[in-house]
Amino acid sequence: MVATQPDRAAVAAPLLSVEDLTVRIGRKTLVDCVSLEVARGEVVGLVGPNGAGKSTLLRAISGVQSTAAGEVRIEGRSAVALGRRELAKRLAVVQQLPEAPSAMLVSELVLLGRHPHLGWFDRESGRDARIARLAMSRAGCLELADREVGTLSGGERRRAFIARALAQEAELLLLDEPTANLDAGAQAEVCDLLRTLASDDVGVLVVLHDLTLAASTCDRVILLAEGRVVATGSPDEVITAEHVARMYGPGVAVLRHPEDGRPIVVPALGSRR
Amino acid sequence: MNADRADAVLDVPVTRARWTAFASIGPTAGAVLLLAIVALVAMTQGAAAIPVRTTLGMLLDRLPLIAIDQDVPATWDRIVFDVRLPRIVAAGLVGAALAYSGTAYQGVFRNPLADPFLLGVASGAGFGAAIAIISPLPSSAYGFGWVPVFAFVGAIATVSLVYAAARSAPGSQGATLILAGVALSAVLSAGISFILLTGGERARPILSFIFGGFNTASWERVIAALPYIVVGAVVVASHSRVMNVLQLDGEQAAQLGVNVTRSTLIILAAASLMAAAAVSVAGIIGFVGLIVPHSARMLVGWDHRRLLPVAALGGAAFLIAADLASRTILAPEEIPVGVLTAMIGGPFFLYLLRTRRVDGGR
Numbered sequence: 001m002v003a004t005q006p007d008r009a010a011v012a013a014p015l016l017s018v019e020d021l022t023v024r025i026g027r028k029t030l031v032d033c034v035s036l037e038v039a040r041g042e043v044v045g046l047v048g049p050n051g052a053g054k055s056t057l058l059r060a061i062s063g064v065q066s067t068a069a070g071e072v073r074i075e076g077r078s079a080v081a082l083g084r085r086e087l088a089k090r091l092a093v094v095q096q097l098p099e100a101p102s103a104m105l106v107s108e109l110v111l112l113g114r115h116p117h118l119g120w121f122d123r124e125s126g127r128d129a130r131i132a133r134l135a136m137s138r139a140g141c142l143e144l145a146d147r148e149v150g151t152l153s154g155g156e157r158r159r160a161f162i163a164r165a166l167a168q169e170a171e172l173l174l175l176d177e178p179t180a181n182l183d184a185g186a187q188a189e190v191c192d193l194l195r196t197l198a199s200d201d202v203g204v205l206v207v208l209h210d211l212t213l214a215a216s217t218c219d220r221v222i223l224l225a226e227g228r229v230v231a232t233g234s235p236d237e238v239i240t241a242e243h244v245a246r247m248y249g250p251g252v253a254v255l256r257h258p259e260d261g262r263p264i265v266v267p268a269l270g271s272r273r
Numbered sequence: 274m275n276a277d278r279a280d281a282v283l284d285v286p287v288t289r290a291r292w293t294a295f296a297s298i299g300p301t302a303g304a305v306l307l308l309a310i311v312a313l314v315a316m317t318q319g320a321a322a323i324p325v326r327t328t329l330g331m332l333l334d335r336l337p338l339i340a341i342d343q344d345v346p347a348t349w350d351r352i353v354f355d356v357r358l359p360r361i362v363a364a365g366l367v368g369a370a371l372a373y374s375g376t377a378y379q380g381v382f383r384n385p386l387a388d389p390f391l392l393g394v395a396s397g398a399g400f401g402a403a404i405a406i407i408s409p410l411p412s413s414a415y416g417f418g419w420v421p422v423f424a425f426v427g428a429i430a431t432v433s434l435v436y437a438a439a440r441s442a443p444g445s446q447g448a449t450l451i452l453a454g455v456a457l458s459a460v461l462s463a464g465i466s467f468i469l470l471t472g473g474e475r476a477r478p479i480l481s482f483i484f485g486g487f488n489t490a491s492w493e494r495v496i497a498a499l500p501y502i503v504v505g506a507v508v509v510a511s512h513s514r515v516m517n518v519l520q521l522d523g524e525q526a527a528q529l530g531v532n533v534t535r536s537t538l539i540i541l542a543a544a545s546l547m548a549a550a551a552v553s554v555a556g557i558i559g560f561v562g563l564i565v566p567h568s569a570r571m572l573v574g575w576d577h578r579r580l581l582p583v584a585a586l587g588g589a590a591f592l593i594a595a596d597l598a599s600r601t602i603l604a605p606e607e608i609p610v611g612v613l614t615a616m617i618g619g620p621f622f623l624y625l626l627r628t629r630r631v632d633g634g635r
Contacts, residue, residue, distance in 0.1 A: 059524070062527075062528050063527065063528075064523075064524045064527045064528060084527060084530045084531065084532050085530035086530075087530070088528060088529050088530030089530070091528075092528070093525075093528040095524065095525060095528075098521065098522065098525050099521060099522040099525070100520065100521050101383075101520050101575050103574065103575055104520065104575060108576070112517065112518055112521065112529065113529065115514065115518050115529045115530055115531070116529060116530035118514070120511065121511070123578075168529070
């Protein structure tokens with residue numbers, strides 16, 4: 001009944017819905033008929049072994065990787081039909097190894113995140129500067145505002161690019177391994193930030209290598225292998241001993257957190273015979 | 274996330290970023306002053322030395338509502354307004370166009386070595402112009418010269434080939450871009466020489482394209498090239514912020530809402546139009562689009578909204594000064610200005626190679 005009314009249907013449409021997305025490069029299928037949804041206020045983790053197609057999937061969703069089949073919808077509207085600019089207002093991406101000129105200041109980099117919101121001849125206003133400043137403070141890099149990008153450490157650089165994505169004020173955020181190469185404290189900070197964003201009604205889709213981190217951060221986890229969705233559900237349902245053994249071999253064990261019962265994945269040395 | 278919550282983090286000192294919004298006023302004003310001084314000096318120097326005061330008086334006298342009574346020989350009037358001024362305006366226009374297009378190429382290719390000369394665009398434009406000169410086409414039709422049109426076609430074809438070569442090449446795109454440009458430039462220069470040597474009397478004007486210079490500058494040529502340069506500059510300038518976003522990698526730029534392919538093609542076409550117009554006025558003058566944008570970037574940084582105006586003014590001043598040197602150093606002999614810029618630009622290129630990586634070392 002509800003579905004017959006188009007405007008009601010639009011309200012009910014999930015923030016991000018991906019239907020049967022397929023990416024082929026040459027004769028190799030990197031993403032194979034993947035469907036997923038991300039709702040507002042939800043952190044969805046994308047996990048899986050190396051080469052599972054996680055990064056390719058994010059790039060395809062953000063429209064920089066051409067797809068062989070399938071559709072990406074933002075609140076029910078086709079991402080292709082939205083166009084680059086409108087898409088960039090709704091969807092922001094933090095890539096794994098983004099580039100920027102080394103002489104660019106962090107504050108200038110973050111201000112570039114305002115680009116989709118500015119008209120052809122607009123200059124960044126005081127309001128844009130404030131939004132950039134807030135983005136930097138949320139990403140924990142406000143004290144880096146006057147530093148040149150080329151002088152940042154790996155972790156500082158990561159925070160600067162997260163701030164750039166936050167400055168887009170998109171309701172949907174895609175991140176490709178935002179915790180790679182960070183120390184344990186910085187990893188926890190990034191995951192905390194994702195939770196805070198979700199509590200502000202942002203939808204987050206994040207590729208994480210660390211299954212324990214994924215289990216403690218995400219509301220739902222999607223396990224991807226060879227371009228296909230193998231399992232999807234709560235961390236408890238997806239990060240199981242069976243799945244982990246199948247995906248990562250017998251060298252890892254799944255424990256339970258003594259307090260909240262969430263899965264913890266640890267190496268089980270000597271189990272490989 | 275809403276802007277009001279930002280108030281909490283507003284109580285911090287003014288950052289360098291906000292300060293740099295005004296930081297370009299100094300260098301821009303400096304570049305305007307430099308251009309004015311260089312142009313004035315260039316008007317006074319030459320076979321007949323005319324005092325600066327007298328020259329200033331003559332210039333002001335030409336302005337409406339201002340009358341300055343001074344005793345000036347009629348020959349001085351002709352020297353300043355018919356000989357030196359068109360030459361200075363031509364050099365300034367060409368210098369600005371080359372520096373502007375160099376800045377645009379460097380911005381789009383994210384490569385500090387992308388200069389109209391090193392990309393082969395200048396030779397491509399020269400080749401196009403050479404074909405226009407020996408072709409049986411009338412020298413102009415409906416007030417539009419054929420030379421700039423052919424030069425533009427040559428420039429566009431060259432930059433397309435070089436861009437395609439760099440995109441399809443494995444490994445370092447930045448190095449491939451310049452290598453492909455230099456290789457294509459060699460082929461096209463050989464082509465120009467061939468046309469010159471086999472074209473007979475009709476091909477004689479091509480000689481001045483090879484060396485590049487302003488000894489044949491005239492108001493007609495300046496006016497013929499001006500519309501192309503203005504159109505190119507307006508298109509490039511309107512893409513200033515897009516070029517800023519393109520300083521990030523292409524995927525990030527796309528994810529920030531930039532149509533990367535379309536913007537790249539538009540900016541390349543506009544930059545090539547400017548370079549071709551410059552070549553059709555003055556022939557092949559290398560390295561202006563390398564030296565000037567690099568110096569401007571050191572002064573005002575990477576933001577194209579600050580960089581482009583300073584590069585244009587600096588390019589004009591640089592080429593007027595170079596032309597002044599070319600006609601006075603060995604007077605009454607003239608050194609082609611292209612020879613002079615190459616003598617400065619070659620070592621500068623080597624210096625850039627030593628101090629910066631071709632890729633990403635921006």
